Amino acid sequence: xxxxxxxxSNFTISAIGLGCMPMSLSxxxxxxxxxxxxxxxxxxxxxxxxxxxxxxxxxxxxxxxEHLIAKALQEYSGDIRAVTVATKGGLMRxxxxxxxxxxxxxxxxxxxxxxxxxxxxEPIDLWQYHSPDPGYTIEEALAPxxxxxxxxxxxxxxxxxxxVEQIKRARDTVEVVSVQNQYNPWHRQPESDGxxxxxxxxxxxxxxxxxxxxxxRATSLQDKSAIAKLAAEKNVSVYCIVLAWLMAQSPCxxxxxxxxxxxxxxxxxxxLEVKLTDEELQQIAVS
Numbered sequence: 001x002x003x004x005x006x007x008x009s010n011f012t013i014s015a016i017g018l019g020c021m022p023m024s025l026s027x028x029x030x031x032x033x034x035x036x037x038x039x040x041x042x043x044x045x046x047x048x049x050x051x052x053x054x055x056x057x058x059x060x061x062x063x064x065x066e067h068l069i070a071k072a073l074q075e076y077s078g079d080i081r082a083v084t085v086a087t088k089g090g091l092m093r094x095x096x097x098x099x100x101x102x103x104x105x106x107x108x109x110x111x112x113x114x115x116x117x118x119x120x121x122e123p124i125d126l127w128q129y130h131s132p133d134p135g136y137t138i139e140e141a142l143a144p145x146x147x148x149x150x151x152x153x154x155x156x157x158x159x160x161x162x163x164v165e166q167i168k169r170a171r172d173t174v175e176v177v178s179v180q181n182q183y184n185p186w187h188r189q190p191e192s193d194g195x196x197x198x199x200x201x202x203x204x205x206x207x208x209x210x211x212x213x214x215x216x217r218a219t220s221l222q223d224k225s226a227i228a229k230l231a232a233e234k235n236v237s238v239y240c241i242v243l244a245w246l247m248a249q250s251p252c253x254x255x256x257x258x259x260x261x262x263x264x265x266x267x268x269x270x271x272l273e274v275k276l277t278d279e280e281l282q283q284i285a286v287s
Contacts, residue, residue: 001045002272004254006084006126007177008203009156013084015272016243017048017207018265019258024055024065026096029260031068038072040262042083044269050180050207050256052088052130053110053117058096062110066117074119086178086207087114088160090130090141102133102141111144115153124148128158128180129170138169146174160209164198176204183208183253185227185245185284200252211255212242226283236270243271245284 002015018041023034038049055065066087073080089110092099101107107129115124127145132138148154158178159170170176179199183190187210190196199206212221221227221238231238243255259265276284 001047001269003047004205004251005203006156007158007205009177011084011125011156012082013048013205013254014046015247015254016046016269017050017086017254017256018046019050019209019256020065020069021050021052021055022258022260023068024057024061026057028057031071034068034260035072035075037259037262037265038069039076039078041259041265042076042078042080044266046265046269047082047084048254048256049083049085051085052091053114054088054091054093054098054130056093058093062093063113063117066114070118084125085118086126086128086158087118087124088128088130088180089114090133100131100133100135102129102136104136104140104144107141108144108147111148111153115148123152123155126156126158126178127154128160128178129162131161132159132166138166139173142170142173149174158205158207162195164194167195167198167204178205178207180207180209182210183246184211184213185242186213191249196250196252200250204252205254206250206252207254207256208246209256211246211257212239230276230280230283234274236274237267239268240271240274241276241284243268244274244276245281247271248276248281 003012006013051065053063056062092101145157156177157174160180181190227238227241231241246255257268
């Protein structure tokens with residue numbers, strides 16, 4: 001498995017991670033199936049598991065995904081010393097909705113709960129502020145994370161859904177190693193707003209969320225699009241083509257495709273072997 005540095009740190013992570021969110025939403029699969037997916041990913045060399053305190057059904061189910069990952073790691077028979085769990089805080093799930101909460105008191109509480117959900121012994125490898133809440137300054141919202149680093153509950157800090165200016169403000173407050181924003185061939189704002197270029201220049205890891213453009217988009221890729229044609233030519237899935245496209249955009253990009261089936265993560269990792277020419281990349285960009 002190819003590995004990359006996590007930001008400017010000495011930590012390394014797998015070049016493709018596993019997005020665990022689908023394992024904890026209302027359409028979640030059986031727990032044993034999710035655990036099998038996580039453990040198969042580890043078998044194949046994946047060392048980055050992406051989660052959040054809000055990956056759950058609603059507020060009564062908070063931290064479900066973190067507990068699930070902790071259980072999968074605890075029951076895994078292999079070596080987990082290289083595994084990096086990246087979680088997030090700052091979103092709420094009232095009645096299943098998604099709302100922002102950058103209240104420092106809330107973030108302080110949810111960081112502690114995430115720490116405990118993930119085992120309560122080792123620091124959270126990477127904690128990311130999930131989405132900036134306009135009701136609180138970035139400095140106020142990141143203060144609890146800074147405190148948690150000093151207290152030994154967090155190792156590294158990242159941000160999510162941030163603009164370049166917001167990332168700069170965050171970096172004036174704490175050391176930031178990663179940015180997690182939406183990015184795929186149909187949503188290319190990180191290119192136009194400069195976030196991707198900034199991350200590459202500053203050596204920050206960029207995690208593209210929704211790398212396949214959502215379940216509806218992924219399903220529609222099976223048609224006669226340029227992506228489908230390339231997939232047929234290279235004898236891989238359309239999902240592999242999209243993931244290969246993402247990784248070709250910048251060396252700082254680390255995709256985190258979600259999976260609820262063992263076959264899905266096995267398929268996603270084949271993207272590491274896919275090589276796309278400049279012409280093929282352009283075909284995808286305009287498809």
